[in-house]
Amino acid sequence: MRKIEHLGIAVKDLEASNELFKxxxxxxxYKVETVEREGVSTSFFLIGETKIELLESSREDTAxxxxxxxxxxxxxxxxxxxxxxxxxxxxxxxxxxxxLYPEPLPGADGKLICFLHPKTTxxxxxxxxxDKPAH
Numbered sequence: 282m283r284k285i286e287h288l289g290i291a292v293k294d295l296e297a298s299n300e301l302f303k304x305x306x307x308x309x310x311y312k313v314e315t316v317e318r319e320g321v322s323t324s325f326f327l328i329g330e331t332k333i334e335l336l337e338s339s340r341e342d343t344a345x346x347x348x349x350x351x352x353x354x355x356x357x358x359x360x361x362x363x364x365x366x367x368x369x370x371x372x373x374x375x376x377x378x379x380x381l382y383p384e385p386l387p388g389a390d391g392k393l394i395c396f397l398h399p400k401t402t403x404x405x406x407x408x409x410x411x412d413k414p415a416h
Contacts, residue, residue, distance in 0.1 A: 282369070286362040286392075286410045287325070287332035291348045291355060295337035299324050302333065310335075314389045321345050323389045334360075334389065358396070360408035366393050369409055373397065387413065 292298040299310050310324045320343035326333040336357060338346035348357055363369040366385045374380055379398035388394035388410065397407040 282361040282363055282409075284362050285331050286360040286408075287334045287390075288356060289334045289336055289358040289360065289406075289408070291345050291352075291357040292335050292337050293349060293354055295322050295324055295335055298335050298337070302326055302335065306333070312390065315339070316389050318386070319343060319345075319388075321389075325390060332390070358406035358408050360394075360410050363409050363411050366395060366409055366411040370395055373409075378402065385409075385411070 290298075295313075299313075303309055306326055306328060308326065308328075310326050312325045313322065314325075315322050320338060320340040322337045322339055324335040326335075336345050338349070340346065345357065370380055370385070379401045381396040381398055385393040385395045388408075391413050392410040393413055394411075395409045397409070399406045
């Protein structure tokens with residue numbers, strides 16, 4: 282793992298949260314994106330080399346909606362940048378971590394992603410991120 286790529290924060294209202302984080306961080310978000318498969322709208326802020334990803338649910342049945350219903354708004358996950366997501370998934374599975382998907386999936390911000398089950402990471406949802414290969 283190379284670095285913390287981003288912190289994911291579950292929010293109820295993306296527009297209001299963009300304004301709040303703009304004031305907090307002193308800068309505008311640089312991207313808003315929808316990930317239909319996950320049922321979320323995302324917004325990204327850049328702080329140094331690390332990103333903050335705000336996540337708003339677009340449906341009632343999403344992981345973000347369930348998270349907010351159970352815990353309220355707040356830190357949802359920590360994402361780590363990796364050079365080879367397949368090799369990292371294999372390594373972590375060999376170390377006993379449970380992957381939420383058998384193969385990486387397309388995620389926001391041009392990434393391939395995979396999550397580790399929080400029951401194997403002390404209750405923290407961990408995401409692996411790798412830039413999608415250029416074709």
